[in-house]
Amino acid sequence: MPIDLRRMARQAKLSIEDDKLSSFTDEMGKIVKMMEKLPSLETEEVFSGAMETIHLRPDEVRPSLPWEAFLENAPRTEEGYFLVPRTVE
Amino acid sequence: MEIFEMKAAELALCIRQKEISAAEAVEAALARIAKTNPAIKAFLYVAEENARKKALEIDRKIHKGEALGPLAGVPVALKDNICTKGIPTTCASHMLEGYVPVYSATVCEKLEAAGAILVGKTNLDEFAMGSSSEDSYFGPTRNPWDPSRVAGGSSGGSAAAVAACQVPLALGSDTGGSVRLPAAWCGIVGLRPTYGAVSRYGLIPFASSLDQVGPMGRTVQDVALAYAAIHGPDAARDATSREFPFEHRQCDDLQGLIIGVPREYFAMELQSEVRSALEEALRQLEGLGARVREVSLPSAQHTLSAYYTLSSAEAASNLARYDGVKYGYSAPQQETLEDLYVHTRSQGFGDEAKRRILLGAFVLCSEQNDAYYRRAQGVRQRITRELVTAFEGCDVIVTPTSPTTAFPLGQHRAAPTGMYAADACAVPASLAGLPALSLPCGRDSNGLPIGLQLVGPEGSEGALLSAAGCYETAVGGFPVKGVGK
Secondary structure (H helix, E strand, C coil): CCCCHHHHHHHCCCCCCHHHHHHHHHHHHHHHHHHCCCCCCCCCCCCCCCHHHCCCCCCCCCCCCCHHHHHCCCCCEECCEECCCCCCC | CCHHHCCHHHHHHHHHCCCCCHHHHHHHHHHHHHHHHHHHCCEEEECHHHHHHHHHHHHHHHHHCCCCCCCCCCEEEEECCECECCECCCCCCHHHCCCCCCCCCHHHHHHHHCCCEEEEEECCCHHHCCCCCCCCCCCCCEECCEEEEECCCCCHHHHHHHHCCCCCEEEEEECCCCCHHHHHHCCCEEEECCCCCECCCCECCCCCCCCEEEEEECCHHHHHHHHHHHECCCCCCCCCCCCCCCCCCCCCCCCCCEEEEEHHHHHCCCCHHHHHHHHHHHHHHHHCCCEEEEECCHHHHHHHHHHHHHHHHHHHHHHHHCCCCCCCCCCCCCCCHHHHHHHHHHHHCCHHHHHHHHHHHHHHCHHHHHHHHHHHHHHHHHHHHHHHHHCCCCCEEEEECCCCCCCECCCCCCCHHHHHHHHCCCHHHHHHCCCEEEEEEEECCCCCEEEEEEECCCCCHHHHHHHHHHHHHHCCCCCCCCCCC
């Protein structure tokens, strides 16, 4: 299955430099070739996921970090908000 | 013997008996790191002030006769994808350069509660994606046995730090072999616990259904001590946390132990000295009373493909959080939110991280889901069933940790996927969520360490460590190779 690298990059919010496009496509092609050898599922096999290992805690309100802590590593803030480029005109 | 050469268990005893102070232990580690780190770059950050402050606290407690944890005064290192409050945590990425967590991982808190002293954060492949520790934004880690070679990855910094006697104990993380492979290539002991046995809270995620924090040390006893300190349920903060009782007993022989040897692993292409070392190790294990029988894992041939499919899919999801808004690198002067995301991520991530994200995006596309993702999950279920079935007839499975010894730095830079095969022996245990231990079992003709892997049923860390300890005693201990001794 050919890889549309530019489409994948758009989905992943990445841009790949033109001079690296070819090497990236080659490398990913090798991995996809490896993946193409994965055996098909038998009809009786159902992928149920790993839900049996998830344990939910009771829905209780607990203390968390103060909100200021979450801003400490933010690149840009203003009056307690994360600052981003304008999204609404 | 110099303080920096002491194992964690003997150092903890000497500190407890006031033969050595915690301050002396920390100063010895810091001096050792200053002397040897330029050659191997195991550490990215040395927390001198923190370490000295904690050492004083431990020494005060000793002086007052207060109760001490089992690792009181022992210097330790943490892989730099484990959050440490107030201490930089970068995942060896430009994306998190300068990031200082506002909380500590559970494993960090538990080590501190045990009295261990964090001296620094160690190098890794960026976001734990790699098998050599070359893909670090800050430069590669070199193997203390031969600095022209890789230390293995992705926990190469932690492995090198222990192997070079910078610290006696370190934590790494293992997704598809990232504790075991560098342990093997650096000639030390490394444990990947049962999935869920150690809390992942505060471990910056790569692939959440595969990641586990694991201890690394120069002896089995040291790894057992570290594991005892860090394991345990943490259900309030890690929904995948489970409880597995742990008891480590030393044993004099292996009478009654049945070892399974998967025919598929000895049929694969192995470096000849790796094959010989494994065969010799199996003879030694039989000499200790174990019985060896062949088992079969027919899905082993597909596990590497399944691992890269699943781990990339999870990585694409986990790394979507790096957007330049809340933390980490943020591309300057962007006009739109879309530009902020794209330029931040393109400038912040290295090439291997981008490859994994793109691969993940590919396999998760709706039209590819059946082709790759679901089939990979099918392989995962099959290998899990095959391992569980194998354990009905044996107690532990033995394989090489890796088909080869450490390769030269730069060997796979032109075609990075060439190094993926290094994980071939390690990934089945990861996919099945089973515990696996790597220990040294010889060296190749270049003097490079070879690793033996023991895989057990879930919750069998105690049995694995007991068997490994018996082997360690029988071979007279594992050789230590410092740097510039």
